[in-house]
Amino acid sequence: MIAMRGAALRYGERTVWSGLDLDVAAGEFVVVLGANGSGKTSLLKVLLGLRRLSAGTVTVGGRPPRRGSDLIGYVPQHRGIPPHTPLRARDLVRLGVDGHRWGPRLPRQDARRRVDEALRGVGAEAFADVPLELLSGGELQRVRVAQALASGPRALLCDEPLASLDAEHQRIVSELVDRRRREHRTAVVFVTHEVEPVLPLADRVLHMPGEPGREARDVA
Numbered sequence: 001m002i003a004m005r006g007a008a009l010r011y012g013e014r015t016v017w018s019g020l021d022l023d024v025a026a027g028e029f030v031v032v033l034g035a036n037g038s039g040k041t042s043l044l045k046v047l048l049g050l051r052r053l054s055a056g057t058v059t060v061g062g063r064p065p066r067r068g069s070d071l072i073g074y075v076p077q078h079r080g081i082p083p084h085t086p087l088r089a090r091d092l093v094r095l096g097v098d099g100h101r102w103g104p105r106l107p108r109q110d111a112r113r114r115v116d117e118a119l120r121g122v123g124a125e126a127f128a129d130v131p132l133e134l135l136s137g138g139e140l141q142r143v144r145v146a147q148a149l150a151s152g153p154r155a156l157l158c159d160e161p162l163a164s165l166d167a168e169h170q171r172i173v174s175e176l177v178d179r180r181r182r183e184h185r186t187a188v189v190f191v192t193h194e195v196e197p198v199l200p201l202a203d204r205v206l207h208m209p210g211e212p213g214r215e216a217r218d219v220a
């Protein structure tokens, strides 16, 4: 599903990583670890089509990554919602249903059914109509997972989705992602500093070295 060969990323003179080979098959769960600044978010940006490699090749679903591709779902790092944001949980998930869609939107009934399914999938029905700014951090991350999965992506990229969640919600969010890859064979790339909840679920771990000249290691 995801294939990188001899990949390198530079910002100006600075090489963030190089010599990176990575394969993530359908249904595989790959955890990405590394120090601050080692280039984990930059790796996701390349897969999202937001950054071009400086060297090497990358494909997602057999093609070069493309911004806005409906092959990919993305769960960003947890952060709060600005006060007075006029959205409820179900509105955020609706953006996920419509997000990548070109042309006419889904008929209202179909969209509503998909939003309800996605909310049910993360156990968020009880707060579906609550304004986002009132949700707890853990509830909000569950809604963000629902948003990312609402369009049925074949690969799910998660950027530190467990940061600042309590242990119980770290487990809940990790298991939601794990269930998805098992039931739908979604390929998962999961960047985290919280290893405890995800290592038991991971097929493989990619260590970003964070030191110039050292190559990233993809270990079993």
Ligand SMILES: Nc1ncnc2c1ncn2[C@@H]1O[C@H](COP(=O)(O)OP(=O)(O)OP(=O)(O)O)[C@@H](O)[C@H]1O
Pocket: 011, 016, 034, 035, 036, 037, 038, 039, 040, 041, 042, 043
């Ligand atoms: N647009 C940019 N221009 C120049 N340098 C950048 C740019 N984006 C990121 N960097 C630098 O590249 C390095 C890798 O950044 P990145 O955010 O990918 O690291 P990270 O591993 O995700 O870090 P963290 O764990 O702190 O989130 C950092 O030193 C950062 O300052």
